[in-house]
Amino acid sequence: MVEPGDPLHATCEEPVFDPLVGEDGAGTLTIAEAAAATGVSTHTLRYYERAGLMRDPVARATSQHRRYSAGDIRWVTFLTRLRTTGMPIREMARYARLAGAGEGNxxxxxxxxxxxxxxxxxxxxxxxxxxxxxxxxxxxxxxxxxxxxxxxx
Amino acid sequence: MVEPGDPLHATCEEPVFDPLVGEDGAGTLTIAEAAAATGVSTHTLRYYERAGLMRDPVARATSQHRRYSAGDIRWVTFLTRLRTTGMPIREMARYARLAGAGEGNxxxxxxxxxxxxxxxxxxxxxxxxxxxxxxxxxxxxxxxxxxxxxxxx
DNA sequence: CTAGAACCTGGAGCGCACTCCAAGTCAAAA
DNA sequence: TTTTGACTTGGAGTGCGCTCCAGGTTCTAG
Known part of the structure; x- marks a missing residue:
């Protein structure tokens, strides 16, 4: 059991919700649901993660299945904005690395x-x-x- | 030497100048010159021709070297406009086929x-x-x- | 006449952004 | 419990638009 709504580490980047709320990912999305929510295929979601576009690796259920948090969904949505405006994957990866490193950059x-x-x-x-x-x-x-x-x- | 400005067959498409004027291509450009004139590499110029983007095959000197006419240069310039606005090569080829077929389409x-x-x-x-x-x-x-x-x- | 640059061809190679495959694990319903 | 479908992985395949290579011919300057 984990308490929801940790008011700590509220960064200016993406308002982070606890990725795993309740038992094994309640309040989170499966990869198929994340695909539906973002308009990005499941293939591409995995590819993006492999390519280092996710700041941090996506949380997993005990089954090893991915669980996308609301923050993940917002992040992927922002990634699609960078993509459709023509930013190359390499540069998105650099941005993700910066964002993943936390405050200071x-x-x-x-x-x-x-x-x-x-x-x-x-x-x-x-x-x-x-x-x-x-x-x-x-x-x-x-x-x-x-x-x-x-x-x- | 040949007089410039043949007022005949002035079509609505590309004002066509005689591709081979005088001996073996006077008043025309080599592929390197065409590349400089259009901002497209010589590789790409050959590729475009192979891909059927040239309405008609580019004229040749007796040496088999390509000779680009002023009309060719204007055509390639228009092709670059289609490309930079995102038209796929296949569709440009279709347009070239139509334009190459002459009036009626x-x-x-x-x-x-x-x-x-x-x-x-x-x-x-x-x-x-x-x-x-x-x-x-x-x-x-x-x-x-x-x-x-x-x-x- | 000769060296070196420019040109020719068919075909291979490349970078990008996916997209799919195979073989296996896991989960929700009958 | 068993089936069906969703998920996992590493790696292969795809489509696009060039871009380059090898091996040969031609042009041009000295």
Missing amino acids: EAERLALLTEHRRRVLERLDEVQRNLAAIDKKIAVYQEIAVYQERIDR | EAERLALLTEHRRRVLERLDEVQRNLAAIDKKIAVYQEIAVYQERIDR
Whole structure:
């Protein structure tokens, strides 16, 4: 038995809930449930853990089955934000290592995220510029379509 | 030597200049020059051609060396716009096949580009939403930085 | 004429981010 | 208790978009 809601070690990172509440993981999610909750496949969840993206290894039931805490779910959700904005796995691993090391490296984490943000904005701008060029081509084809229509009637 | 600017067969696609002007490719570019002009490596230029991205095979000198026309360069430049906006090679090949087939399939090309545009905008939106979430995390770390500063003085 | 750079080809190799497989363990329902 | 399905692991496989290699031909400068 473990008391829930330990008010200690409340870090600024992810509000950590006790991973194993009650007997063998009550209040936690199986890997399939975590997959459903985050939109990431079970394969990928295991892969992410192997790749060092989880700050700390995910808690286990006595059966060795993974038990995802609410904090784990929030963390994975944040990982997906980094991923869909194009951060490479290696860099996510570096961020996870920093976050897993606890307080004291916030400046480094800030720098990492800020630099990522800069690259994302750069990329967004590049895509938008190229899309504008494609839009021009689209406009040309729309002209042709109008012309065809005139012929067809 | 040949006069520049043939006003004939001015299509709506890429204004085509004679690929082989004068003796064995005057007014055209070698693959290295084409690479410099487009920002695509010579390896990739050959790969693109193999992958069917060139509408028609690039013209050759008698030596079998490739000779890129101005139209080829514009085409490759447009290909890079499709690529940097995330179009897969397979789809670019399909577009190239349509463009290579000449007039009559403009509606299909328009549909392809329009659908691509839709997906790009969707993706841009997704990235922006996720970036906004990352921005919030950045703001948290900036708060911490300000707090640290207060401690340090 | 010759050296060295640039080009050619088919095919292999690479890095990334998954995705799946095999063989075994564990768990919830009949 | 037995079946069925979810879970475990290490490692292999996949798809994509290049990127490079080997072995040969061609071009260009001296």
